Amino acid sequence: MSAVKAFLCVWLALVVDATWFQLPGIQGAAPNLVLVTLVILASVQGARRALIMGVLVGLIEDAVYGPFLGLDSLAYGAVGYFAAVLVEQFLHRNLLVTFLATCVLTFAQEWFDAGLTYMLGMAALGLRSVLAASLWHMLVNGLALLVLYPLLRVWLTPRRRSRYSDGAEQPNAS
Amino acid sequence: MRVSRWITSRRLFVLLVAVIVVIAAAGVTARARGARTAWPLRVVMDVQNTVSGWLYRPAAWLSGVMSGLHDLRTLYQENAALKKQLLSYSALQAQLQLAQEENVQLSKMVGFKTSNANHWTLAPAHVVGRDPSSWRATLTIDAGTAVGVQVNMPVISPEGALVGKVIAAGRLSSTVSLITDAQSGDGVSALVLADNNSPVFGIVTGSEGGPTPLSMQFLSAVANVKVGQSVVTSGYSDIFPKGILIGTVKQVGQGMPGLTRDAAVQPAADLDNLQDVFVILRGQGS
Incomplete structure (x- = not known):
């Protein structure tokens, strides 16, 4: 159930990214909602789940919008996995750690995306424009995380059956 | 150290293999996308674009109304x-x-035959989504092979200005690469309509970080290209028919010293605010 919920969440983030966040006026200041959702997912459900969801949503993005298959699936898979690795380094999961992970991974994802696109001759990009865009997106994604973290953390935290309950689902205390 | 638990040599090996697989898959699918899209991808495209359409259409309409009030x-x-x-x-x-x-x-x-423009069979389509990536310029439309849309068909705005070409077609939806996308093959073969009735040939490509989203290259060094002149498709390509308006010249600069000149071209179509487009269905005209 939590896997379905996680997939729906990440997929909905992609749909919003590709629709509302592409409208004129919003376009420049729009966060990468997929990345933010994946980082929060990684912090509450672990590396394996985040990796799988990252690859799946990346494949959808590649299939529908991308010039070829593999670019976004690898990028988002790596984002999911390394977000969990970064967050796991600390004893307590908290907003600050997740915020830092979001900023670092945004920077890495932007450079990976731009680098691979450039390397495969799909676009002519300047280093300065990639740097400017990645720094700007770090800021925007960080702010988006601050807004979405409380909501998505509760929504994505898997519910577990308590040993002493009568079958009702209890929230996982983490 | 805790990091070593996560980044083991086995996992690094898997990562390396994944990178190699991606590069191989990129090479294969980048070529294949020019041909017919495989059915699983067509299904994914149609589902994603149908759902995107539910969100994008009302929001784009509202955005258009707000923009209209502003103007x-x-x-x-x-x-x-x-x-x-x-x-x-x-x-x-x-x-x-x-x-x-x-x-x-x-x-x-x-014995002049009437212009092809009067014989284009057009398929209307709504824009239902855009590529969220920062480095690519594609959009998705709600018309696919069911209405005759195929890969490499040109797409124009309601005003008749060039928007791009279809790069992947599902049954109910398609992906369009914009003319501003630097990955649009080798660019668009185009002509500048100069004052002296002798059009100047050049290639229009997407321009990253330039003064305008489009750049026109390989213009003759002695050609009389001026700011404000119209740029249209030349018809020398298999994809774009002759005479579709691309944009206007905004700036003329030096290309290869002594050999060619470049021009910055402002697209005629409002590519940021597109809600409806037409796909030119070739082969169905008279």
């Missing part, structure tokens, strides 16, 4: 100017009618 003042000013121009409209109409009659007569005389 209301300009509209009043334009209205006043148009009323003034309308005074000379009747005389102009009479002149136009005479010119059309003369044109028909002359066309018959030289």
Whole structure:
């Protein structure tokens, strides 16, 4: 159930990214909602789940919008996995750690995306424009995380059956 | 150290293999996307674009209304100017009618076939989404192979300006690569309509970080290219028919020293605010 919920969440983030966040006026200041959702997912459900969801949503993005298959699936898979690795380094999961992970991974994802696109001759990009865009997106994604973290953390935290309950689902205390 | 638990040599090996697989898959699918899209991808495209359409259409409409309100003042000013121009409209109409009659007569005389533009079969489509990536310029439309859309068909705006070409077609939806996308193959073969009735040939490509989203290259060093001149498709390509408006020249610069010149071109289509487009269905015209 939590896997379905996680997939729906990440997929909905992609749909919003590709629709509302592409409208004129919003376009420049729009966060990468997929990345933010994946980082929060990684912090509450672990590396394996985040990796799988990252690859799946990346494949959808590649299939529908991308010039070829593999670019976004690898990028988002790596984002999911390394977000969990970064967050796991600390004893307590908290907003600050997740915020830092979001900023670092945004920077890495932007450079990976731009680098691979450039390397495969799909676009002519300047280093300065990639740097400017990645720094700007770090800021925007960080702010988006601050807004979405409380909501998505509760929504994505898997519910577990308590040993002493009568079958009702209890929230996982983490 | 805790990191070593996560980044083991086995996992690094898997990561390396994944990178190699991606590069291989990129090479294969980048070529294959120019051909027919595989059915699982078509299903994914159609589902994603149908859901995107539910969100994008109302939001784009609302955005258009807000933009319209913003331009209301300009509209009043334009209205006043148009009323003034309308005074000379009747005389102009009479002149136009005479010119059309003369044109028909002359066309018959030289055996000229009517322009292809009148014979394009167009498939209307709504824009239902855009690529969220920062480095690519594609959009998705809600028309696919069911209405005859195929890969490499040109896409134009409602005003007739060039938007791009179809790069992948599902049954109910398609992906369109914009002319501003630097990955659009080798660019668009184009002509600048110069004043002396001798069009100047060049190649229009997407421009990252330039003064305008489009750049026109390989213009003759001695050509008389000026700011404000129109750029249209040349018809020398298998994809874009002749005479589709691409944009206007905004700036003329130096290309290869002594050999060519470049021009910055402003697209005629409002690519950021597109809600509806037409796909030119070739082979179905007369």
